[in-house]
Amino acid sequence: MTRRVTLVGIGLGHPDHLTVEAVAALRSASVALVTVKRAGDPLAAARRELLAHHAPDLRVVEVVDPPRDRTALDYESAVGDWHEARAEAWESALIAHPGDAVLLVWGDPAFYDSTIRVVERVLARDNLTFDWDVLPGISALQLLAARHRIVLHEVGQPIHVTTERRLREALEQGQDNVVVFLTSGTDLSGLDDWHVWWGANLGSPSERLVSGAVKDVAAEITAERAAAKAEAGWVMDLFLLRQL
Structure with missing residues (x-):
């Protein structure tokens, strides 16, 4: 069976912001990947609390989010480099932790978020094969x-x-x-x-x-x-x- 990766829009972090479809995806997954920007990241803690509320038995793996160069004059190039670094980090986490996975997306994946683009980059690297879905969240x-x-x-x-x-x-x-x-x-x-x-x-x-x-x-x-x-x-x- 082909592995599945699901991008789950989690709204603004409140447990009530998830759709029924999103909750079902969390409960059927083997692992949740949670990005962490720094030690004690409060947004990562909010994601953990949300998971504990809806899927307390789900294994949670933290993925350190690579920093973005915010001083670069070429904004588009800097963002592209950052997306590539994120793709490498997520690819490593997916290889290390098999099974169906969920990636938690703050708000909705369609609005000013890079997760869809990063997953496309992961697949383009040709080291992993998986089916993937996107579930909307409250923006x-x-x-x-x-x-x-x-x-x-x-x-x-x-x-x-x-x-x-x-x-x-x-x-x-x-x-x-x-x-x-x-x-x-x-x-x-x-x-x-x-x-x-x-x-x-x-x-x-x-x-x-x-x-x-x-x-x-x-x-x-x-x-x-x-x-x-x-x-x-x-x-x-x-x-x-x-x-x-």
Whole structure:
């Protein structure tokens, strides 16, 4: 029988964020691979807690996540090198731990996550053969809208989804309803006439939410982001910007 590897979207780490399909995948697997960025990684600990809740007998293997060069001038090349290093690490873990495996993906595998690309690289190395599936999870984008009790777009209007690094480019293109991922501090300068719905560490005990006119809440967002990071030891935030 061909080995199976399943990428499982786990939402934002809360046990209730998993689908029934995802829970079944965890309980049928032989091993779960959990990436660890550093000793005492709180996100790895959250994954372990989730597994203990849904599949307490599942063997858990930690895979050290290679660092990414964040100083490189060529962003795309640096990310490609990082993906290749991750593929090598995951390949080694899969070879060392046989049986059907699950890879836990924060949020949903389709949104600003490299797991699918890394698994494709593992297969391209031709040292392993396996079937693989992707199971969706609740994304931060969905939870942001739910927490603020909003629709992400006006009636019949589009949503532009981008990263903070490319936010100004999107605004110059005339986008006026923008969801922003991969933030590093939430720079809202020059956007006083916009409305923002912001959230950090969604679904966790350190969750923070702020909404309002940018000119009124920008300082509050900065303070709440710092507070979330101080409380949890990490921060992941995103926001919706809309020109009103």
